[in-house]
Amino acid sequence: GAGVSQTPSNxxxxxGKYVELRCDPISGHTALYWYRQSLGQGPEFLIxxxxxxxxxxxxxxxxxxxxxxxxxxxxxxxxxxxxxxDSAVYLCASSALAPGELFFxxxxxxxxx
Amino acid sequence: AQxxxxxxxxxxxxxxxxxxxxxxxxxxxxxxLFWYVQSPGQGLQLLLKYFSGDTLVQGITGFExxxxxxxxSFNRRKPSVHWSDAAEYFCAVGTRGQGxxxxxxxxxxxxxxx
Numbered sequence: 001g002a003g004v005s006q007t008p009s010n011x012x013x014x015x016g017k018y019v020e021l022r023c024d025p026i027s028g029h030t031a032l033y034w035y036r037q038s039l040g041q042g043p044e045f046l047i048x049x050x051x052x053x054x055x056x057x058x059x060x061x062x063x064x065x066x067x068x069x070x071x072x073x074x075x076x077x078x079x080x081x082x083x084x085x086d087s088a089v090y091l092c093a094s095s096a097l098a099p100g101e102l103f104f105x106x107x108x109x110x111x112x113x
Numbered sequence: 114a115q116x117x118x119x120x121x122x123x124x125x126x127x128x129x130x131x132x133x134x135x136x137x138x139x140x141x142x143x144x145x146l147f148w149y150v151q152s153p154g155q156g157l158q159l160l161l162k163y164f165s166g167d168t169l170v171q172g173i174t175g176f177e178x179x180x181x182x183x184x185x186s187f188n189r190r191k192p193s194v195h196w197s198d199a200a201e202y203f204c205a206v207g208t209r210g211q212g213x214x215x216x217x218x219x220x221x222x223x224x225x226x227x
Contacts, residue, residue, distance in 0.1 A: 003156075004156065031213060033213050033214075035217075040219065040220075041219050041220075042117070042203050042205075042217030042218050042219045042220050043157070043203070043215075043217045044217070045214050045215065045216070048213060048214055056214055059214075091156070091157070093157075093213065095213050101159055101162065101213075102157075102159065102213045102215070103156075103159075104149075104156035104157040104158070105156050106154070106155065106156045107156065
């Protein structure tokens with residue numbers, strides 16, 4: 001597609017449930033990133049894929065968070081046993097050029113009740 | 114610890130006035146520096162970037178940003194603000210070898226009075 005696509009745009013779930021957030025990057029972009037943005041804050045790095053492999057997952061807050069990119073294109077961020085503190089906007093970005101030239105999607109807003 | 118500070122959470126200026134958005138960073142390696150804009154209903158968009166070379170970077174909307182290593186700053190300026198500049202602006206820092214792993218500031222929300 002023309003830009004980075006994220007689904008769902010909004011997700012409301014109950015504490016303890018499992019959630020999947022999907023990202024479809026710009027075609028041909030080999031690098032894909034997940035960030036999390038809490039209210040009133042800047043985006044916070046979670047994980048970075050180069051191709052199919054996670055090049056850096058140092059930002060994942062704990063083992064409830066996991067992300068995959070099995071074919072080097074679409075990625076899924078998976079959150080197990082959701083907690084109220086997981087409520088945030090989850091941003092996906094892709095890149096093919098110089099470091100830092102990220103193209104962001106509009107985000108998936110997660111609300112955990 | 115690596116960090117980015119945007120001291121001004123919210124700025125209000127009159128249309129036509131000059132503007133400076135401040136950004137300070139703390140980073141161990143030679144930084145790459147960026148300014149992104151976030152408007153309601155839209156994703157973050159890259160406005161300006163500094164990798165090396167000329168420390169004054171020009172944007173396409175009349176904004177410019179200047180890298181000052183001695184002050185660890187990458188402030189963004191515009192001589193005359195337009196109502197369409199109202200948005201939230203984020204400064205970010207990264208480094209060679211870390212791909213797109215960026216550290217963002219908490220943002221500055223700009224409001225423009227007619």
